Amino acid sequence: MQTAGVSKVIIESVVVEQMREKVEMILSELVSGSLSGQTVLVKPNMVGPSTPDFGHTTHPELVRAVVRSCLDRGAKVQVGDNPGGMKSSSRRVAEVTGIMEASEGCFRSISDQVVKRTGTETGFTFIISKLVLEADFVINMPKFKTHVMTLCSGAIKNLFGYVAGTNKAKLHVEAPDPADFARALCDIFQMRPPDLNIMDALTVIEGNGPCHTGQQREVGKLLASTDALALDCVKARMMGVNPASAPITREGIHRKLGNWEDERIEIRGEVEPIPDFLLPATYRPKAPDRDEANKVVQESIPEIMLTRTTVKPVWNQDNCILCEECVESCPAEALTIVPEFVMTDACISCYCCVELCPEGAMEVPDVDVFQVY
Ligand code: SF4
Ligand code: SF4
Numbered sequence: 147m148q149t150a151g152v153s154k155v156i157i158e159s160v161v162v163e164q165m166r167e168k169v170e171m172i173l174s175e176l177v178s179g180s181l182s183g184q185t186v187l188v189k190p191n192m193v194g195p196s197t198p199d200f201g202h203t204t205h206p207e208l209v210r211a212v213v214r215s216c217l218d219r220g221a222k223v224q225v226g227d228n229p230g231g232m233k234s235s236s237r238r239v240a241e242v243t244g245i246m247e248a249s250e251g252c253f254r255s256i257s258d259q260v261v262k263r264t265g266t267e268t269g270f271t272f273i274i275s276k277l278v279l280e281a282d283f284v285i286n287m288p289k290f291k292t293h294v295m296t297l298c299s300g301a302i303k304n305l306f307g308y309v310a311g312t313n314k315a316k317l318h319v320e321a322p323d324p325a326d327f328a329r330a331l332c333d334i335f336q337m338r339p340p341d342l343n344i345m346d347a348l349t350v351i352e353g354n355g356p357c358h359t360g361q362q363r364e365v366g367k368l369l370a371s372t373d374a375l376a377l378d379c380v381k382a383r384m385m386g387v388n389p390a391s392a393p394i395t396r397e398g399i400h401r402k403l404g405n406w407e408d409e410r411i412e413i414r415g416e417v418e419p420i421p422d423f424l425l426p427a428t429y430r431p432k433a434p435d436r437d438e439a440n441k442v443v444q445e446s447i448p449e450i451m452l453t454r455t456t457v458k459p460v461w462n463q464d465n466c467i468l469c470e471e472c473v474e475s476c477p478a479e480a481l482t483i484v485p486e487f488v489m490t491d492a493c494i495s496c497y498c499c500v501e502l503c504p505e506g507a508m509e510v511p512d513v514d515v516f517q518v519y
Contacts, residue, residue: 153373153405157415169211182220187281192227195242201349206244225249226256227307231502232474257310265333273313286340290347292355294426294497301343301374315477322494328397345369352424358506375404465507472499
């Protein structure tokens, strides 16, 4: 929630070998109370079973550093997330991403026990992992990524992983529009705001993120704050995006979930925009260059959000391995792959298939969002 004072955001350059040292510095600077005897839930981004070199999931060495620093402080540590797809268990995702090994025996399947909650603004039913609500201290560890549906994927978006199993798909159907989905995400945030957010910006995803259809960019930074909204606003500015326009930060600002005004965010480190940062095609008008495109999109995101849902993913048969992850994860049951590809009119353009396809075979067409509508 918005605090009376100023929110500090730390931006630190880092290489893997320095991870523990940087995490120690972040914890010392941002955690005021003792963690001794506290139950600490570490919540990485475990969107799917990708190896760490893809940059889709929180770097295992960052998870390891956080786990060790918390254990050294006498905390009872649990590491867990609810992955995006329907075909892979959280244990399998944790193993492939290296997070299981990095958790040093602290990994938990957090979907085993759940509780039902009603969103304050949406009225939706949310099935939330009980361990999240019971934890004394939550450390949120998002990735710095773009997202074809929500433009930005950061600290508030990462909390969609509080939601267990098939309830995720139901929420996509209930909130197919990015503005509604942002409202659902902010409801989730309000159920258990994280106590600390450490964002992995070592390898970030630009373009058609958050996964295989996006492009990797080496940035080599950690961003950290106790204020998730302030952190997401700083991250948006590094992407060249106005946080007051992007769906999730716009809703967070509307609800005053944290600080967003420049004068109420104290930044330690460099907050330079990443040069030529590429936004998703779903939010990118054709323009002479990326800076021009980003400038246009900043002023027009609300209009794009209202109409973007007519852009459907396309299937790249050459890359498809017929695994049917997309079929099982499609919230609208709009897809068939075998014996032949069919996408029905039930498609809600949620891009879950784009996000979860392990081969990048579900693609976002390179459309001019202004010419389409
Ligand atoms: S499009 Fe992707 S997720 Fe769907 S069947 Fe093909 S490879 Fe699997
Ligand atoms: S086909 Fe893809 S974009 Fe359409 S509803 Fe299904 S998962 Fe979402």
